[in-house]
Amino acid sequence: MDEHDQEPEKVLDVPIEHGARTMESTVQSVGMKDKFLYFDVRGRGEAIRQLMVLGGHSFEDVRISMEEWPGFKDQMPLGQVPVLEVNGTKIGQSVAILRYLGHQLRRAGSTPLECARLDMIGEVVQEFTNTEGAGKLPAVLLGFIKANKEEFYKTKIVPDVDKYAPIIERFLLENGNNGLFSGDRETWVDIFAAETFSKLTDYASHDALDAYPRIQALITRIHNIPAIKEHIAKRKPTPA
Ligand SMILES: N[C@@H](CCC(=O)N[C@@H](CS)C(=O)NCC(=O)O)C(=O)O
Numbered sequence: 001m002d003e004h005d006q007e008p009e010k011v012l013d014v015p016i017e018h019g020a021r022t023m024e025s026t027v028q029s030v031g032m033k034d035k036f037l038y039f040d041v042r043g044r045g046e047a048i049r050q051l052m053v054l055g056g057h058s059f060e061d062v063r064i065s066m067e068e069w070p071g072f073k074d075q076m077p078l079g080q081v082p083v084l085e086v087n088g089t090k091i092g093q094s095v096a097i098l099r100y101l102g103h104q105l106r107r108a109g110s111t112p113l114e115c116a117r118l119d120m121i122g123e124v125v126q127e128f129t130n131t132e133g134a135g136k137l138p139a140v141l142l143g144f145i146k147a148n149k150e151e152f153y154k155t156k157i158v159p160d161v162d163k164y165a166p167i168i169e170r171f172l173l174e175n176g177n178n179g180l181f182s183g184d185r186e187t188w189v190d191i192f193a194a195e196t197f198s199k200l201t202d203y204a205s206h207d208a209l210d211a212y213p214r215i216q217a218l219i220t221r222i223h224n225i226p227a228i229k230e231h232i233a234k235r236k237p238t239p240a
Helices: 046-054 069-073 093-105 111-127 132-143 147-172 188-204 213-223 226-234
Strands: 034-039 057-063 081-085 089-092
Touching: 034 046, 046 093, 046 188, 046 226, 081 093, 089 093, 093 111, 093 188, 111 132, 111 147, 111 188, 132 147, 132 188, 147 188, 147 213, 188 213, 213 226
Parallel strands: 034 057
Antiparallel strands: 034 081, 081 089
């Protein structure tokens, strides 16, 4: 038996050492607030805002108008927003931002395996936001896509909901009956899914989730967390 035949070292699923885990991040402790750049809509930005609110993480909420956007676009790492700027480093891609903040604010899984399962679910939610139906709802609401909203809902959005919502329901059921995807503490994925699916009932059709009680319960749970409840109550209505 040579060295190649040796048993591979077992990889244990041990608790993760998180980074800055207090309400005040390391960056804020040296006096610089994180800057969050997005348009003045919920879109791909609101779950990130809610996660920071939940974690007590104060941030500069930069809302860019369409007129201002050309002046910002070239400054963004991918020419798009959302972007989180941390101590001069700009992070793009909404899921990367959510995952980073999830770890910083202790709103991620507590072992690598739990994190991987949450990442999987987060990627499914993100896939839903990239669909040709549900994913294009903001473009329809903002008038970038000319379509009859009711018709678009029935023919384009409902098939996407029928495909993705049962998967999400199953992931919620796998964690038992506490209404969360993992463990007993809300994570970035709970916030992300609740925000993504609540936009359907808020903007597309109030009965969009009638067949999905677990998603509805998740939304209710997240929206009743005092910090998020207050944030939503104060949030100005936006068209998407
Ligand atoms: N995959 C990216 C997509 C980002 C994206 O599509 N951003 C849009 C707004 S939701 C944008 O910046 N549009 C302006 C542009 O592309 O010029 C993410 O999830 O962050």
